[in-house]
Amino acid sequence: MSTHHVPGFTAPASGDLTTVEVAGRRLAVTVDDGQAYAFDDACTHAQCSLSGGEVEDGAVICPCHFAAFDISTGQVRTGPAKDALRCYRAQLLDGALTVEVPQ
């Protein structure tokens, strides 16, 4: 794992998502109750961009077919997705975002 600082990060409004580029990966980031969550920006079902969706009850909902993934674990809550979403450890400290990704 390597820890990456994300320069110029602006937290999205509650329920919204934004995207960041970290070590060549495009990640979707949401902030819920002060905690940042980062995961792949591609739904495991049909690779739609999850950042175009929204977060509700701790789950990110894909804008294409409404698959829902737990934002902490990546587990599928509702289909049509079958495979879990890859999540990354993220931290928000004084507005600055750091994300851990595999090297």
Added chain:
Amino acid sequence: MSAPAAGTAVIVGASLAGATAAFALRERGFDGEIVLVGAEPGLPYERPALSKGYLASDMPTDKLLVRDADAYTEHQITLRLGDAATALDAERRSVSLASGDVLPYTHLVIGTGASNARPPIPGIDLPGVHQLRTTADADSLRAELPGLRNAVVVGQGFIGCEIAATLTTLGVAVTAVDAVPGPLWGPLGPQLSGLVRRWHTDRGVRLVNDITVSAFLPDDASRVRAVELADGRRLDADLVVVGVGVRPATRWLQDTALHLVRGAIGVDRDGRTNLPGVYAAGDVTATWDDELDRHVRHEHWASAIDQAQRVANAITGTPQPDAVLPSFWSDQYDRSLQYVGSHDADCDIVLRGDPNQPDAPLLAFFLRAGRLAAVLGVDSGKDLRRAQRLVGQQVNPASLSDPTVDLRRLVPVAPAAH
């Protein structure tokens, strides 16, 4: 509430609906035997990808499975695959199978789905003329794609449009033919059909409308070579895919007292049929709709799951959640179309977005006497979810069409006093 139901549950149709019902029964405490019967040889799978991602790639079939084999063992669901149901004896409460076996049931769930309509067009049996329903169909179509130059798709419904899009994306020159005036004309109406037309024609698909196919013509090797139209025109075709609708798979039920509605099994919103202990879910059903005062078919992925879960609730005495709205999606090229609700030709359409910009997001609201009946979104999934809570409510059309109005803040208006 009743105690967890026991007895034997026989589920006919190893489909998304059938498998969902089987697992849902177990998860709701049903502790009797569960037997899942299917005509196809493999485990139940999901069909949406067959016209899209599966067709366009080398995706293995196990990516489509509803659940893997271990899950059936863990849930003690007995599989009877490759053995079609042939008869129902509702008096004796038993189902006969092609193998000759007779399965007695306490509860019967029918989820046999639908089969493709096969129009009696001369030449439809020629090699190179395909239909798409099963993984076997998709595999034989997929095997023909390498090096394929041109194809004719007969039918501009959802399946025809999706196949046309997938083939076009793979570099095949596609002509799509239908007797209706435009793609998705029936489900979406003239205005939105025009938008879908642009998706296809902008990417080089030739759409031929208002004409029927009179024959599929063979080459010297008796393989399809051309499609002949009713006006004598001929379209070159190295391959043909026919997608002209489906018929509910109820032929095996025709001699029973089961109430059929234009071939589909008439059910209430919890999947009950007119026969005691007999339920149905998925594409095989037509569900009674109080609003429309008639049975309606919802032949979509989400409906199959919802109906199967409601059947499992009904059998086990589990309280039913609020009815979910019918919904579906369709992917064509990089366009993602979503729909929720239920509309008909009598509805007014209010647009948010410009339908003359075929690649921009769009929302279409269908209003019946001022009440929102359905919402269609193009690349607008987030807004569609926000709008769906308004379905069934009186809404202000001006607010719906105004893109500066946040749909989350839109509240239903009280109906005008008379």
